[in-house]
Amino acid sequence: MPITLPNGITAIELADDYPALQIETADCSATLALNGAHLTHWQPSHTAHPVIYLSPTAILQQGKAIRGGVPLCWPWFNAHPTDPDSHPSHGVARIERWDLISATVEDGSAIIELELKASPVIEAHVPFPFQLKALFNLGQTCSIVLETTNLAKENIAVGGALHSYFSLSHIDNATVTGLQHTPYLDTAARPEKSAVQTEGELRFQAETDRIYYGSDLPARIHDAEWKRSIVVEKAGSLTSVVWNPWIEKAASLGDLPDADYQRFLCIEAANARHDTRILAPGSTHRLETRFIVENLS
Ligand SMILES: O=P(O)(O)OC[C@H]1O[C@@H](O)[C@H](O)[C@@H](O)[C@@H]1O
Numbered sequence: 001m002p003i004t005l006p007n008g009i010t011a012i013e014l015a016d017d018y019p020a021l022q023i024e025t026a027d028c029s030a031t032l033a034l035n036g037a038h039l040t041h042w043q044p045s046h047t048a049h050p051v052i053y054l055s056p057t058a059i060l061q062q063g064k065a066i067r068g069g070v071p072l073c074w075p076w077f078n079a080h081p082t083d084p085d086s087h088p089s090h091g092v093a094r095i096e097r098w099d100l101i102s103a104t105v106e107d108g109s110a111i112i113e114l115e116l117k118a119s120p121v122i123e124a125h126v127p128f129p130f131q132l133k134a135l136f137n138l139g140q141t142c143s144i145v146l147e148t149t150n151l152a153k154e155n156i157a158v159g160g161a162l163h164s165y166f167s168l169s170h171i172d173n174a175t176v177t178g179l180q181h182t183p184y185l186d187t188a189a190r191p192e193k194s195a196v197q198t199e200g201e202l203r204f205q206a207e208t209d210r211i212y213y214g215s216d217l218p219a220r221i222h223d224a225e226w227k228r229s230i231v232v233e234k235a236g237s238l239t240s241v242v243w244n245p246w247i248e249k250a251a252s253l254g255d256l257p258d259a260d261y262q263r264f265l266c267i268e269a270a271n272a273r274h275d276t277r278i279l280a281p282g283s284t285h286r287l288e289t290r291f292i293v294e295n296l297s
Pocket residue numbers: 065078089090163187209210241243268
């Protein structure tokens with residue numbers, strides 16, 4: 001049965017056969033694509049600039065991943081752990097269409113639940129039965145929960161990430177705090193190398209691709225030009241990923257303008273590598289993140 005949408009939430013098409021929900025409430029504006037349960041825009045009313053970066057050349061097509069927004073990576077993080085040539089980067093959840101289960105507006109916040117149902121495409125990549133839900137609470141803050149339940153009779157392994165792309169005035173204006181003394185794996189280095197962050201403030205001057213482990217955040221992105229901080233909180237995750245592709249990698253990505261590496265930074269609540277979760281039959285894992293925007297005077 002079709003869901004009746006409340007005032008403040010409208011069904012739109014972002015492209016041909018590419019449905020989304022447009023949210024306009026007193027507290028925020030936001031856009032949520034059903035493909036990938038992918039938040040492509042969120043801007044609370046108290047901030048002058050969008051919080052989420054979306055590539056202007058993102059491909060909006062069934063079966064393709066959107067560049068930017070908040071990809072829901074599931075059930076593995078980045079390349080498939082054993083057979084990367086046969087399975088898509090960051091899993092299938094971000095390229096398949098989700099079903100809308102409910103949508104309400106309460107006190108200025110849109111509360112939306114989506115579910116990814118099994119299909120032959122998904123079964124070709126995910127070898128176990130599951131229930132997967134995404135819960136969004138979009139208002140003055142933005143919270144996203146990705147909830148996996150194991151419907152198999154044996155243990156399953158579930159990794160992934162809430163791969164948020166945060167919009168910046170310019171990467172040179174951005175610093176990140178909250179990660180000092182945290183160990184990380186530098187996956188941009190060849191070979192990968194382990195280190196501990198010594199700096200109190202992280203700045204960006206090269207490709208950055210780090211998996212921080214034992215990290216429960218929060219981290220804070222300061223944008224000196226836009227005079228705001230974005231606080232990134234999380235739960236159900238002990239790995240945090242910080243990613244910016246920089247010049248060369250950005251140029252190799254066909255769905256990102258060459259110069260746009262300057263316009264975003266990813267901070268991701270992850271279950272990456274050894275933080276992949278083992279779920280017993282019937283058990284549920286919740287990977288959560290929340291964004292809070294603070295204006296600086
Ligand atoms: O191009 P994709 O599949 O969206 O991945 C983008 C990036 O996602 C990040 O999470 C990874 O740490 C990077 O290694 C990866 O390049």
